[in-house]
Amino acid sequence: MLTEERHRVILDLLKEKDAIKIQDIVDATNASESTIRRDLTQLEQEKFLKRVHGGASKLQGKLKELSVSEKSSKSLHEKQVIGRYAASLVEEGDCIYLDAGTTTLSLIDYLPEKDIVVVTNGLTHVEALLQKGIKTYMIGGHVKPVTRAMVGSGALDSIRQYRFDKAFMGANGVHAQYGFTTPDPEEAQVKRMAIELSREAMFLADDSKFGEIAFSKIVDLDKAVIITNNLDEEHDSAMKNQTTIKVVTT
Amino acid sequence: MLTEERHRVILDLLKEKDAIKIQDIVDATNASESTIRRDLTQLEQEKFLKRVHGGASKLQGKLKELSVSEKSSKSLHEKQVIGRYAASLVEEGDCIYLDAGTTTLSLIDYLPEKDIVVVTNGLTHVEALLQKGIKTYMIGGHVKPVTRAMVGSGALDSIRQYRFDKAFMGANGVHAQYGFTTPDPEEAQVKRMAIELSREAMFLADDSKFGEIAFSKIVDLDKAVIITNNLDEEHDSAMKNQTTIKVVTT
DNA sequence: TTGGTTATGATTGTTTTTGATTAAAAATGA
DNA sequence: TCATTTTTAATCAAAAACAATCATAACCAA
Numbered sequence A, B: 001m002l003t004e005e006r007h008r009v010i011l012d013l014l015k016e017k018d019a020i021k022i023q024d025i026v027d028a029t030n031a032s033e034s035t036i037r038r039d040l041t042q043l044e045q046e047k048f049l050k051r052v053h054g055g056a057s058k059l060q061g062k063l064k065e066l067s068v069s070e071k072s073s074k075s076l077h078e079k080q081v082i083g084r085y086a087a088s089l090v091e092e093g094d095c096i097y098l099d100a101g102t103t104t105l106s107l108i109d110y111l112p113e114k115d116i117v118v119v120t121n122g123l124t125h126v127e128a129l130l131q132k133g134i135k136t137y138m139i140g141g142h143v144k145p146v147t148r149a150m151v152g153s154g155a156l157d158s159i160r161q162y163r164f165d166k167a168f169m170g171a172n173g174v175h176a177q178y179g180f181t182t183p184d185p186e187e188a189q190v191k192r193m194a195i196e197l198s199r200e201a202m203f204l205a206d207d208s209k210f211g212e213i214a215f216s217k218i219v220d221l222d223k224a225v226i227i228t229n230n231l232d233e234e235h236d237s238a239m240k241n242q243t244t245i246k247v248v249t250t
Numbered sequence C: 001t002t003g004g005t006t007a008t009g010a011t012t013g014t015t016t017t018t019g020a021t022t023a024a025a026a027a028t029g030a
Numbered sequence D: 001t002c003a004t005t006t007t008t009a010a011t012c013a014a015a016a017a018c019a020a021t022c023a024t025a026a027c028c029a030a
Helices: A003-016 A022-029 A033-045 A068-072 A076-088 A102-108 A123-131 A152-159 A185-196 A233-239 B003-016 B022-029 B033-045 B068-074 B076-088 B102-108 B123-131 B153-159 B185-196 B233-239
Strands: A019-021 A050-052 A055-057 A095-098 A117-120 A135-138 A141-144 A149-151 A166-169 A173-175 A179-182 A201-204 A216-219 A225-228 A245-247 B019-021 B050-052 B055-057 B095-098 B117-120 B135-138 B141-144 B149-151 B164-169 B173-175 B179-182 B198-204 B216-219 B225-228 B245-247
Touching: A003 A019, A003 A022, A003 A033, A003 A055, A019 A022, A022 A033, A022 A055, A033 A050, A033 A055, A076 A102, A076 A201, A076 A225, A095 A102, A102 A123, A102 A166, A102 A201, A117 A123, A123 A135, A123 B123, A123 B141, A141 A152, A141 A185, A141 B123, A149 A152, A149 A185, A152 A185, A152 B153, A166 A185, A179 A185, A185 A216, B003 B019, B003 B022, B003 B033, B003 B055, B019 B022, B022 B033, B022 B055, B033 B050, B033 B055, B076 B102, B076 B198, B076 B225, B095 B102, B102 B123, B102 B164, B102 B198, B117 B123, B123 B135, B141 B153, B141 B185, B149 B153, B149 B185, B153 B185, B164 B185, B179 B185, B185 B198, B185 B216
Parallel strands: A095 A117, A095 A166, A117 A135, A166 A201, A201 A225, A225 A245, B095 B117, B095 B164, B117 B135, B164 B198, B198 B225, B225 B245
Antiparallel strands: A019 A055, A050 A055, A135 B141, A141 A149, A141 B135, A173 A179, A179 A216, B019 B055, B050 B055, B141 B149, B173 B179, B179 B216
């Protein structure tokens, strides 16, 4: 039975019962206990269920936040790897800016239990941050319906009240010549301002972003460090003399 | 039977009876007494019930803090009535301020399909507003974990960027002498500022709020209109010469 | 095919959960 | 009050579930 089939079986079982035992799944799939455990670990990471001692249970609440396509997307793992590394850079007492977007969202899971303050413009991020008990500030502004990010002049005024030790940013395009880019000019403004207000800025970008160019320029490459999961020779040689690039593999 | 299942069973039993004996739970779950005791200890810690000698009992009072759904269910109908009326006051082109809180939240359901702009400090409200396709602004600031409202100096700076045609407010206490009050001084500040910035301010308060006094004063009664579902003679005569009170019955 | 990667199932030692046992504490009733 | 009964918390050993590791099997691209 294919991995994906098993996953489907597990989720189907969970649809009918609120909680299931590992043995039930073993019986239903004829896979070994070890395999099922691995499945559960994976499905938990992808936010499809919650593991409990002895089995797994539905997770209620905010699972609907992410569309299924997003969750199962191939790049999920890359984002987690990048997010985990970025989170490891956070130090006691830091004031962090966290840009809206899915890559930066994955960082939250790995944030250390330290005394830190996080400022964000992502509505979705706030819930996750509060869940972890992190002191959270949100900048104001117009709420952009599609991305649930704060933009506009209100956001610019609002963000100017803060200063950051580190800013973790997202972008749609990373290009040797055109720098960091994003589709929405208003979002670009906010991002640019966040970088200016920060002692140290980092872009979290998986390898699919390299060579891409979106409509609005945020800043040039030399304004921020890049954290990515993979970097081919072509882009490396084009960008390496402009900024620092950290490649995280596992 | 999984731990979580047992917990569910216990809470279900408690829903039907106000108090249960340990032996009843043992019978219902086929677990040992020791295990049930451990379950009860845990559930008590998580504020789901209160242990009593021989078993467990519902805890009344403010456990409801946890589940917003339960909390709002009690006076849900009143809130809906008030919310619907308040929404009917909204006119084409209005700029609205919507205070955080459950009463104002119910207003959103009834907002007309007009070209309006809504500014809010309630994180929970934003999602509902976007769902209805309403142009939404959020003020920035520190996110208060329990209420998910924006407070603090950031919120004050942020809200000052706007002016409102109408402000719909919530309060914990409405008192002839002490005016409108709320438990948190920081929230009171934001509320006060919102009222100042608004041409017209309205407090949405169900009848349980009358005569109550919370810790922090927001403003005096004459600064805002009151919209409520019911008003007894005593409070009416005490307040009617200070402000306008609109009683909505259906 | 070959070499390398990934998925699998068995095995290991460790951790968590469980139920029984006990002595202490609380309720009961004369 | 005191003695009796019930309930409780604490302890412990057995059982269940666990993560980690490893060798094998299946898979894939060159």
